[in-house]
Amino acid sequence: MGRYMKYEIKGSYKFILGVLAIVLILTTVFYSYQFKQSNMGAIGGVAYLIMFVALFAAFLYIVDSFKKELYEDRGYLTFTLPLTGNQILGSKLLVALMWFIILGVVILLYNGFMLSRFIEFDISFREIFSVFNTETVAVGMTMFISGVVTLILIYFSMALGRVTFRNKKIGGMWFAIFLILNGLIGYTTLKITKAVPYYLDLNSFKVVTQRAIEQLSMLESMNFMSINSASVIVSAGGRTFMNIGSLIYTIFIGVATFLGTGYLIENKIDL
Amino acid sequence: MGNLVEIKGLSKNYLSKKALNNLSLDIESGKVVGILGPNGSGKTTLIKILTGLLRQSKGEVFIDGHNVGVYTKSIVSYLPDRNFLYNWMTIDDAFKFYKDFYSDFDENRGEKLLDFMKLEKNMKISSLSKGMNEKLNLTLVLSRRAKLYILDEPIAGVDPVARDKILDAIINNYNESSSMIITTHLVRDMESLFDEVVFLREGEILLKGNAEALREEKGKSIDEIYKEVFGE
Numbered sequence: 001m002g003r004y005m006k007y008e009i010k011g012s013y014k015f016i017l018g019v020l021a022i023v024l025i026l027t028t029v030f031y032s033y034q035f036k037q038s039n040m041g042a043i044g045g046v047a048y049l050i051m052f053v054a055l056f057a058a059f060l061y062i063v064d065s066f067k068k069e070l071y072e073d074r075g076y077l078t079f080t081l082p083l084t085g086n087q088i089l090g091s092k093l094l095v096a097l098m099w100f101i102i103l104g105v106v107i108l109l110y111n112g113f114m115l116s117r118f119i120e121f122d123i124s125f126r127e128i129f130s131v132f133n134t135e136t137v138a139v140g141m142t143m144f145i146s147g148v149v150t151l152i153l154i155y156f157s158m159a160l161g162r163v164t165f166r167n168k169k170i171g172g173m174w175f176a177i178f179l180i181l182n183g184l185i186g187y188t189t190l191k192i193t194k195a196v197p198y199y200l201d202l203n204s205f206k207v208v209t210q211r212a213i214e215q216l217s218m219l220e221s222m223n224f225m226s227i228n229s230a231s232v233i234v235s236a237g238g239r240t241f242m243n244i245g246s247l248i249y250t251i252f253i254g255v256a257t258f259l260g261t262g263y264l265i266e267n268k269i270d271l
Numbered sequence: 272m273g274n275l276v277e278i279k280g281l282s283k284n285y286l287s288k289k290a291l292n293n294l295s296l297d298i299e300s301g302k303v304v305g306i307l308g309p310n311g312s313g314k315t316t317l318i319k320i321l322t323g324l325l326r327q328s329k330g331e332v333f334i335d336g337h338n339v340g341v342y343t344k345s346i347v348s349y350l351p352d353r354n355f356l357y358n359w360m361t362i363d364d365a366f367k368f369y370k371d372f373y374s375d376f377d378e379n380r381g382e383k384l385l386d387f388m389k390l391e392k393n394m395k396i397s398s399l400s401k402g403m404n405e406k407l408n409l410t411l412v413l414s415r416r417a418k419l420y421i422l423d424e425p426i427a428g429v430d431p432v433a434r435d436k437i438l439d440a441i442i443n444n445y446n447e448s449s450s451m452i453i454t455t456h457l458v459r460d461m462e463s464l465f466d467e468v469v470f471l472r473e474g475e476i477l478l479k480g481n482a483e484a485l486r487e488e489k490g491k492s493i494d495e496i497y498k499e500v501f502g503e
Contacts, residue, residue: 003372007357073353
């Protein structure tokens with residue numbers, strides 16, 4: 001699997017470095033311009049926008065690269081290698097995650113660096129790291145898991161799109177399958193959240209009921225983090241709670257679609 | 272010698288069309304087998320099933336006693352009828368790729384073949400002409416000391432000079448202990464290579480046998496028999 005990852009990295013690093021270079025140049029120009037204009041108000045929004053566009057460009061590239069395996073001649077090389085479907089898929093997934101993490105971390109650090117060059121900071125490292133509390137870490141982890149599951153779901157939809165209708169190459173079929181599956185998963189996540197109203201208190205790691213959280217929320221306002229309109233993270237009374245059922249279900253969907261995709265590319269795809 | 276490839280009752284259907292129809296064939300170790308037939312006769316379908324790129328509708332395939340899968344992919348060296356290498360690669364990358372994935376890859380043989388084909392390692396795959404691509408693909412495939420070589424139309428679409436070069440490379444680099452399956456409709460150019468021939472039409476075997484015995488029996492070359500059988 002490591003061997004295949006090596007060539008996945010070799011095949012994609014130029015694009016990722018290109019994206020990174022453009023982002024860093026844009027960020028530098030933007031910060032310099034805003035500082036000259038003495039207009040630092042827009043920095044946060046535009047910095048987020050640049051990061052979003054960079055991650056989205058990388059996402060499209062990675063998704064397209066998997067599509068090429070299924071629909072173009074390079075599949076003749078990939079699918080005749082002595083590797084299992086899970087090994088091929090796992091390599092692609094790990095390399096994709098690696099790129100997202102590298103892009104995210106480098107862009108964040110560079111923004112921090114640019115801010116420190118233009119603005120006098122009088123805050124300690126302790127204050128900077130205080131941003132990483134239980135709630136932000138839980139939200140970050142949930143977003144990460146959700147992103148990974150979405151990527152696997154896209155891979156699964158592409159593989160399924162390729163094997164349906166007797167392996168006819170129908171453009172866009174995978175996207176329709178993805179939308180339907182995503183809708184179904186969102187709906188069932190919502191149902192599970194309601195059917196299993198138990199949450200994990202991430203501060204004390206105790207299981208609490210929804211009723212107990214609601215009582216807490218009578219005192220303070222609640223914040224929700226939802227995936228496909230299902231509330232998987234709730235913050236109330238200074239504590240963070242994660243819905244146990246929906247978390248397990250999301251992980252289950254990720255594992256099931258991963259194995260399903262591996263099975264399809266190993267046993268069902270006709271090139 | 273035992274059979275390296277055993278095909279039993281193999282069928283492949285596409286909607287109403289039968290690409291292969293109840294085909295059975297054994298290929299002995301050490302033999303070069305020509306699968307001959309016009310376009311649409313089922314040659315490529317058969318090869319794709321052997322390499323794991325297609326799934327049969329019915330029947331069984333064993334290579335070295337195994338169902339088609341990870342093991343058989345490790346002992347089969349396959350030349351598809353298209354440019355299958357990743358576009359971002361240089362020839363050097365492609366060499367390293369083969370070396371990493373196939374333990375039977377013989378780098379020395381690869382270097383010699385590359386030299387013979389007049390290809391340079393720093394060349395980018397995306398900048399190669401069709402003929403150069405065919406030569407590179409064949410170089411990689413023949414540089415493996417595989418148990419089974421499968422070449423799908425190895426000389427189709429290349430000029431006569433490149434064609435001769437490719438044929439010479441096949442003759443000079445083929446292992447006596449390995450088997451080789453070659454599909455082609457350019458019979459005259461390739462018939463000297465074949466120990467056995469199989470004539471395919473509409474997914475069925477019309478005629479098969481030892482190439483030399485067929486020549487003697489019919490008093491004709493394999494190319495002439497091909498024209499007779501397929502009415503060209």
